[in-house]
Amino acid sequence: MKDRGNTPIVSDERIIALIETYGSDISAYPEAEQGAAARRMAEAPGLFAQALEEARRLDDVLNLVPEVDVPASLRNSLIADAPKAARTGRAQTGFSRFLPGWLPAxxxxxxxxxxxxxxxxxxxxxxxxxxxxxxxxxxxxxxxxxxxxxxxxxxxx
Amino acid sequence: MAFVSDLDQITRAAAGDPSAVAWLVDRYSPGVLGLTTRMLGDRMEAEDVTQETFLRAWKALPGWEPRAKFSTWLHRVALNLCYDILRKRRESLPGELPEMTDPELTPPERLMQSERVKAIETAIAALPERQAAALTLCALQGHSQVEAAEIMETSEEALESLLARARRSLRATLAERSVA
Structure with a gap:
C-alpha cells in the first residue's frame, strides 16, 4: 500500500509485528518498510512504546551473547584440508580436459x-x-x- | 584497501592459492562456527560440523557457479548438517527434552554475566531448530531477511513467522528465569 506521494504505508499493527519480529532497531526491519515505520513511530510514539520497551529488553539480552571465536587449531585444520581437496578437484582447462585421467600412466x-x-x-x-x-x-x-x-x-x- | 570479491578468492583457492584459502576461512568460519554452536549447543560437535562444511566447500570450489553466493551456500550446508545431527539426537533420545532449568541461576541478584550468557545460549539451543536458526541468523549474526530466508530455503514470510515465534518464546523462557 502506498500514499499519494508514492511512499509505502505501514499500518500500526504491522509496525507492532515488525517490533516483535525484528526488535527495537529499525535498521533490522525489511528495507522497504523502514522509512514508513520510522515516520509512523515518530508521529505516535505512545502507540509503540510498550512493544519497543519489551523488544529492547530482549535485544539487550541478545547483545550479551558473544561472537564465537574460531580456535587456532580449527582454523589450521580448515586451511590444511583445503589445498589437497582443491588440487584433487582442480578444474582442467584447455585441451587437457578432453584427455582421460589414465593417459600419463x-x-x-x-x-x-x-x-x-x-x-x-x-x-x-x-x-x-x-x-x-x-x-x-x-x-x-x-x-x-x-x-x-x-x-x-x-x-x- | 582494494576490493576483493568472493569469486576472485574462490577462483584462486580452487587453484590451490593458500592466501585465498586463508582469506575464505577467516571471513566465513566465525559465522559458520557461531551458527553451529548456537544450533547444537555443543562446541565439539559444532567444530566438527564446521570442518565438514568447509571440506564440502573445498570440494565444490572447482565447479563453483559464479551466480551462487558462497556465504549463503556455506551457511546452508552447515545448517543442514546441524538439522541431521539434531534429528539423530531426537531419534536416539525419544521424548527427552533439553535441560532448561538450573536452580543455581534462579536468584536474579546472583546472576553473573557469564551465567546470564549461558542461560541465553541454553534457551536459544532449546528453541525448535528452525526458530533457533532464524534467530541466530538474523538477530545474532545480522543477516538480512533475504539472506536468512535463502540460507534456510524458505520464504521471507515464513522466516518472519519463525523469528517472531522465536523471540516470543525466548522472552517467555528468560522471563521465567529472571534473565530478561
Whole structure:
C-alpha cells in the first residue's frame, strides 16, 4: 500500500509485528518498510512504546551473547584440508580436459613396452653380422647393460 | 584497501592459492562456527560440523557457479548438517527434552554475566531448530531477511513467522528465569 506521494504505508499493527519480529532497531526491519515505520513511530510514539520497551529488553539480552571465536587449531585444520581437496578437484582447462585421467600412466607403459620390443626386434640383425654365436650373445648382453659376457660365461661354467 | 570479491578468492583457492584459502576461512568460519554452536549447543560437535562444511566447500570450489553466493551456500550446508545431527539426537533420545532449568541461576541478584550468557545460549539451543536458526541468523549474526530466508530455503514470510515465534518464546523462557 502506498500514499499519494508514492511512499509505502505501514499500518500500526504491522509496525507492532515488525517490533516483535525484528526488535527495537529499525535498521533490522525489511528495507522497504523502514522509512514508513520510522515516520509512523515518530508521529505516535505512545502507540509503540510498550512493544519497543519489551523488544529492547530482549535485544539487550541478545547483545550479551558473544561472537564465537574460531580456535587456532580449527582454523589450521580448515586451511590444511583445503589445498589437497582443491588440487584433487582442480578444474582442467584447455585441451587437457578432453584427455582421460589414465593417459600419463598409459604413456609411460607404452614407452617401456616400445623399448623392450625395439631391443628384441633389433637383436637378429646384430646376430646376423656376428661371426659366431658368442659374439652375437656378447652384443646382446652388452645392449642389455651387462658388462662382460665372457666373465659371465666362465662363472656359469 | 582494494576490493576483493568472493569469486576472485574462490577462483584462486580452487587453484590451490593458500592466501585465498586463508582469506575464505577467516571471513566465513566465525559465522559458520557461531551458527553451529548456537544450533547444537555443543562446541565439539559444532567444530566438527564446521570442518565438514568447509571440506564440502573445498570440494565444490572447482565447479563453483559464479551466480551462487558462497556465504549463503556455506551457511546452508552447515545448517543442514546441524538439522541431521539434531534429528539423530531426537531419534536416539525419544521424548527427552533439553535441560532448561538450573536452580543455581534462579536468584536474579546472583546472576553473573557469564551465567546470564549461558542461560541465553541454553534457551536459544532449546528453541525448535528452525526458530533457533532464524534467530541466530538474523538477530545474532545480522543477516538480512533475504539472506536468512535463502540460507534456510524458505520464504521471507515464513522466516518472519519463525523469528517472531522465536523471540516470543525466548522472552517467555528468560522471563521465567529472571534473565530478561
Amino acid at each position: 598409459g604413456a609411460v607403459a607404452s614407452l617401456v613396452m616400445g623399448l623392450l620390443i625395439g631391443v628384441n626386434v633389433s637383436l637378429p640383425a646384430s646376430v646376423a653380422n656376428a661371426d659366431t654365436n658368442d659374439e652375437a650373445d656378447a652384443v646382446m648382453y652388452a645392449a642389455l647393460g651387462f658388462g662382460n659376457y665372457e666373465l659371465m660365461n666362465e662363472a656359469a661354467e
